[in-house]
Amino acid sequence: MYRKKSKAFYERMLKKYPxxxxxxxxxxxxxxxxxxxYKLVREGRIDSLKIGRNLFVPKEYLISYLLIRDENNVR
Structure with a gap:
């Protein structure tokens, strides 16, 4: 059975990333x-910041996406 994950789980999972x-x-x-x-960012599923020509994703934006994806049972 698929189990919903918490924000704390994703924070621990992403701890080693900037x-x-x-x-x-x-x-x-x-x-x-x-x-x-890039497709997830382009489609607006994950919010991003554009600095010059580069795209960046704050960890909080990624966690928000993962929580929403988890709520909707999307894999």
Whole structure:
């Protein structure tokens, strides 16, 4: 049975990652390809910050996405 995870779980899971991650770092943390990471940001599923030409995802934004995804039972 699928069990809902808490914010504390995701904070522990992402502890070794910086507070603001590049898309490749975020993708590695979520165990998805960089292509999928960019797609999630482009589609607006994960909020991001654009600094110059680069996109960054604050850890809090990623945790919010993971919690919403978990609520909707999306894998």
């Amino acid at each position: 507070d603001v991650m590049s898309i490749p770092q975020m993708s590695k943390a979520c165990d998805v390809s960089s292509k999928t990471g």
